[in-house]
Amino acid sequence: MPETLAHPRQAAASAETPAETPVAVPAKALVAGVLLALFLSAIDSTVVGALLPAIAHGFGHESLYPWLVSGFLLAGVLSVPFAGLAADRSGSRAAMTAALGWFAASSLAVALVTDMPSLIAARAAQGIGAGGVTALSYVLIGQAFDNAGRAKMQGLLSSVWGLAAVAGPLLGTAVQATVGWRWLFAANVPLAAVAVAVILKHGPGTRSENPGKGPDPVALTTFAAALSAFLLLLVGPTLHLRVWSYGALAAVLVAATAAHVRRLRAPGRTGMVPADFAVRPAQRNAGLVTIGAAVTLYASVTLLPLALTASGSAGSDTAGLLVAPGALGWVVGSALTARLLQQRSARTTAIGGTFLLALGSAVLALFPGTSVAGAAVAELLIGVGTGLVTSTALVHVQNAAPARLMGTHTSTVTLLRNLGAAIGVNLLATVQTTAARSLGGPHADTDAYRIAFAVLTALALLTALAAARLRQTRTAD
Known part of the structure; x- marks a missing residue:
């Protein structure tokens, strides 16, 4: 007989409060709002490749191009644990509303910047919102559906990434050829507002009575330093780094990792990964x-x-x-x-x-x-x-x-x-x-x-x- 996956609330049923039980919500409306939010986040991670020639023509600074992608991704990685913690403490509906608001504001900043350093900074800010939106999309569905519905809905959410991978480059090329790439990011503002309206009306507003603790600032800083040093070491040969640069990055990686582990051993501390x-x-x-x-x-x-x-x-x-x-x-x-x-x-x-x-x-x-x-x-x-x-x-x-x-x-x-x-x-x-x-x-x-x-x-x-x-x-x- 095939193994079965236990429902996450079966063993803890006696300790639950009503706030932690699955919530009956208008499934179609909620799923539509979450799919829209996730698609906006996903497509902004796939569209930049098609826009780089136009950005290069306008801004220059070719050596900085990789950070338009890596800055977005790194910021998204670092924001994800806080998004999950916010869902546990404040409720997934409130957390998603905040994440979408941040995403819309930073998208507008991307559309308005006039130089490459500002664009990289705006993209990093956008990555914070996108990371939160992505994580909270899965959280909303995970909390709103039971075990059988959860597997089906998570598969649907995952398929959005496939759609974004196809649509991103095609949409970016088409928009740039017609009205210009800036409008692609400006369009996130009204679309994010639509997603917020739907999720505010139909999303579950429950929160955990006993949420876990999130990573503290020192844990976040040491994790970010270790991850950045590790990624730079990986791409070192393509950047033609000098020998001393490898030594410096390796030292940062070791020191940041050691500091992160030592911090987590302190009572009551929680890291980026539970x-x-x-x-x-x-x-x-x-x-x-x-x-x-x-x-x-x-x-x-x-x-x-x-x-x-x-x-x-x-x-x-x-x-x-x-x-x-x-x-x-x-x-x-x-x-x-x-x-x-x-x-x-x-x-x-x-x-x-x-x-x-x-x-x-x-x-x-x-x-x-x-x-x-x-x-x-x-x-x-x-x-x-x-x-x-x-x-x-x-x-x-x-x-x-x-x-x-x-x-x-x-x-x-x-x-x-x-x-x-x-x-x-x-x-x-x-x-x-x-x-x-x-x-x-x-x-x-x-x-x-x-x-x-x-x-x-x-x-x-x-x-x-x-x-x-x-x-x-x-x-x-």
Whole structure:
């Protein structure tokens, strides 16, 4: 008989207050508002790539371009735990309203800036709002639906990312060609207002009677310093850093990590990631498979267009469109998750997803940029695998979480997915660049992409080991 996932409130039923029980809400209206909010957040993380040529023409400062993406992502990662804590303490409806307000204001700032440093700062501010909106979208649905409805709705929310991955570059190109890129960000203001109105009317306003404690400023600062140093170390070879720079970054990484761990050992302190994700197998293994899936998907969709263009197999426009099968596969995998979890265990579903991740990566390693058809098939496999793994891991974490910490644990999954995305893109880009410099010769680029995708295959197989350790969950007290 397949394993079943325990409802997160079964074991704690005797200790619950009425505020922690599932809330009856107009499901269609709530889901529509949450989907709109999540789509705005998701598409702003995918649209910038298509806008970079226009921004370059207007602002210059080419060396600063990467921070338009990394600044947005890093700020989003750091805001996620606070969004979950706010949901536990103030209620998910109030927290989402605040996050959407911040997102709308910072989007307007992006539309109005006149220089590159200001644009980077506005994008970082926008990342704070986007990270909160993303995490709280999952929290709202997780709190409003029961166990059966939760799996179905989480799959639907996950599919929004696939849609944004396809629509972002296309929409960015179309808007820039007609009215200019600034209007794309200005449009977030009225659309966010619509989402706020719907969520205020239909969203659950409950909050936990005994919420967990959030990370303190010192924990946040040390975590941010360690993460920034780690990401810079990953991309060091592509930035041509000097030897002393590596030593300085390594020292910052070690010192910040040590300070963060020491801070967390103090009584009453809570870090960016709850301790349950280190000590409880259900959360730990679900977190690992989430990171692995994000590494595989984001690294593949970033490197694949470059590989196809470098080999001459596709032009820049065609190569960019070939990430669409990955996005569509994510939608399919997310939709399949709800049905599979009713028939199979979380472990079986996750292992199947990681197998597809490894298979798709292996196809890319065999045909790195030399076969358009092979690239499309590989991205479809990786997309389906990502949908299966991430949706399963999220439901697994929510079903294992104490009811009072639903928001915190849900937002942590989002944080880990964003970390996986940043690590995957930076790591595999560095592998490819370093390999190309080392190999030399007329086929150096193709061989370097082959090596990068082979590394990606190995990482997907390591993710399968974590998936194999998923077990039936028991709700924490």
